[in-house]
Amino acid sequence: MANLNDIRSRYNYLQYLGLSLVLLVTGCRTGMDGSDSEERSENELLPLESTEPVKRDLAEIKESGVLRMITHYSSSTWFLHEGMEAGFEYELVRAFADDHGLTLEVIIPGKEESPWELLNAGEGDLVAANLIITPELEEQVRFTNPYDLVDQILVTRSDLEPVPENLEELVSSGMTVTVQQGSSHHYTLRHLASEGYPFRIETVSAVDSEMLLFSVIGTGKESTVANSNMLSAARRYMQGLRRGPVLSEANPVAWAVRKNATELADELNHYLGEHFRFDEGDPQPKRSEFLNVLRQRYFVGSSVIAEYYNPEWAFDSPDLISPFDGEIQHVADSLGLDWLMLSAMIAQESRFEPSTKSWAGAVGLMQIIPRFSEVPYPDLYDPAINIREGASIIRQHLDHYAYLDSLNQWSFALATYNAGKGHIADARRLTIDRNKDPNTWEHVAESLLMLMESPWYENARYGYTRGIETVNYVEKVLNRYRTYEQVMVIAELRGGTRMPAMEAIIINGL
Numbered sequence: 001m002a003n004l005n006d007i008r009s010r011y012n013y014l015q016y017l018g019l020s021l022v023l024l025v026t027g028c029r030t031g032m033d034g035s036d037s038e039e040r041s042e043n044e045l046l047p048l049e050s051t052e053p054v055k056r057d058l059a060e061i062k063e064s065g066v067l068r069m070i071t072h073y074s075s076s077t078w079f080l081h082e083g084m085e086a087g088f089e090y091e092l093v094r095a096f097a098d099d100h101g102l103t104l105e106v107i108i109p110g111k112e113e114s115p116w117e118l119l120n121a122g123e124g125d126l127v128a129a130n131l132i133i134t135p136e137l138e139e140q141v142r143f144t145n146p147y148d149l150v151d152q153i154l155v156t157r158s159d160l161e162p163v164p165e166n167l168e169e170l171v172s173s174g175m176t177v178t179v180q181q182g183s184s185h186h187y188t189l190r191h192l193a194s195e196g197y198p199f200r201i202e203t204v205s206a207v208d209s210e211m212l213l214f215s216v217i218g219t220g221k222e223s224t225v226a227n228s229n230m231l232s233a234a235r236r237y238m239q240g241l242r243r244g245p246v247l248s249e250a251n252p253v254a255w256a257v258r259k260n261a262t263e264l265a266d267e268l269n270h271y272l273g274e275h276f277r278f279d280e281g282d283p284q285p286k287r288s289e290f291l292n293v294l295r296q297r298y299f300v301g302s303s304v305i306a307e308y309y310n311p312e313w314a315f316d317s318p319d320l321i322s323p324f325d326g327e328i329q330h331v332a333d334s335l336g337l338d339w340l341m342l343s344a345m346i347a348q349e350s351r352f353e354p355s356t357k358s359w360a361g362a363v364g365l366m367q368i369i370p371r372f373s374e375v376p377y378p379d380l381y382d383p384a385i386n387i388r389e390g391a392s393i394i395r396q397h398l399d400h401y402a403y404l405d406s407l408n409q410w411s412f413a414l415a416t417y418n419a420g421k422g423h424i425a426d427a428r429r430l431t432i433d434r435n436k437d438p439n440t441w442e443h444v445a446e447s448l449l450m451l452m453e454s455p456w457y458e459n460a461r462y463g464y465t466r467g468i469e470t471v472n473y474v475e476k477v478l479n480r481y482r483t484y485e486q487v488m489v490i491a492e493l494r495g496g497t498r499m500p501a502m503e504a505i506i507i508n509g510l
Contacts, residue, residue, distance in 0.1 A: 051121055067105070069090070070123075070127045071106060072108060074087070075233045076089065077089040080487055095271075100267070119257070126255045130253060142261065143254040145269045145273060149253065152185060155242070156216070157216055170244070177199055177200065177223050185247075189247070209227065212226075213226055213234050229295075275287060275291040276288070321487065323352065324387065328387055344477045344478075345394065349362075349390075364383070364390075366390025367390075368393075411478070415471075415473070425462075426451060430450060430456060
């Protein structure tokens with residue numbers, strides 16, 4: 001059985017990826033008189049690391065072929081639906097990546113990891129997480145031009161009475177507002193406190209806004225703060241939330257990149273400018289059709305998000321990745337394969353649609369070509385049979401390349417599955433002619449691209465091949481495999497975990 005340790009190490013796996021439902025208190029209780037609160041509170045507002053940003057701008061990103069998006073699991077950012085990635089931020093960033101011929105990889109910060117530290121260390125290239133621009137964050141990162149405007153809104157439990165209708169009533173109610181440490185919501189409350197609104201604030205870490213909304217329902221927290229777009233989406237799949245007063249209006253939402261990634265920032269600004277802009281004299285933003293479609297799909301009036309997004313995650317379901325997890329795991333175990341890799345292949349081949357048929361006649365989940373199979377044609381549409389056929393083929397390819405390290409073994413096996421043995425053999429022969437290593441996928445991938453040009457494919461035994469398609473296939477399957485690895489860690493961290501009671505951190509004034 002080929003292990004994937006080389007793949008994990010090659011792509012710098014974060015072993016503790018995921019979003020825990022456990023809310024970690026970041027300070028201690030202080031009194032309403034403000035004793036010993038000012039120094040401690042100011043320290044809480046410094047979540048950023050002073051990591052010097054690495055040099056990885058758009059040129060280096062294009063050379064690697066991968067754009068890495070740092071985000072978290074939520075309906076407004078990124079989530080998995082039947083094995084396929086979805087989410088407002090994901091789709092918006094993916095369109096940019098597609099425009100530049102880049103594969104998009106999702107990076108989820110671990111329980112004790114800062115997205116800003118990951119960004120500056122080069123583990124990711126941009127943070128896309130429904131971010132409101134704040135002066136404090138601008139000291140550490142470069143924000144793009146905005147692509148949305150949102151209000152920051154107090155959200156309470158629906159059973160609390162009376163609901164504060166303004167800031168004065170919120171203060172007099174003594175209600176505790178729970179927010180993420182160092183977030184834009186935290187800064188907003190601190191700013192309002194400095195203007196004479198001494199809220200009771202409870203700060204937590206290792207949790208995002210959506211999970212705070214969930215905690216208001218599930219653990220009895222009194223209130224939190226949410227961006228208006230997130231609240232609009234959440235109220236369609238969460239019951240028991242009530243909208244309170246607006247704390248801050250028309251806040252710009254943007255992506256964050258490293259301060260020295262000027263070329264990337266410029267390209268992102270150009271891209272976002274095509275979808276979101278202000279015309280002179282008009283206070284209302286103009287949005288492109290594409291952006292409006294995304295807003296409708298994830299935020300505004302559509303019920304789609306409520307139909308296929310589950311914030312609690314079906315941990316007890318046997319189908320965590322796709323509806324075919326059981327069949328895939330059974331076949332993978334019998335053949336000594338990694339079931340997540342098989343899942344990644346199926347996602348790329350058919351998007352988990354068992355009735356799919358390609359222009360070339362390949363059918364089913366793993367796109368089996370009937371003339372190369374002994375299984376009767378109609379039976380190839382049976383998911384279990386199709387998975388078995390595809391898995392047997394990839395097993396043979398893996399055995400053929402068994403003398404290679406795990407990463408190259410899988411890369412060559414995937415390429416052969418996509419392009420066929422003949423074209424890969426041509427590419428390896430061309431690689432030898434170029435005095436490169438035919439056992440290194442990067443070198444053979446270069447040769448596959450060359451076989452799209454007449455001076456090279458005319459002398460190849462099997463002629464022309466769509467090399468770019470095969471190279472992209474390998475990269476996308478490996479990338480999706482890494483995504484599924486992250487999903488499994490998130491599920492492990494979140495599954496079966498109940499949010500415990502937290503001590504409140506009471507902050508009076510500054």
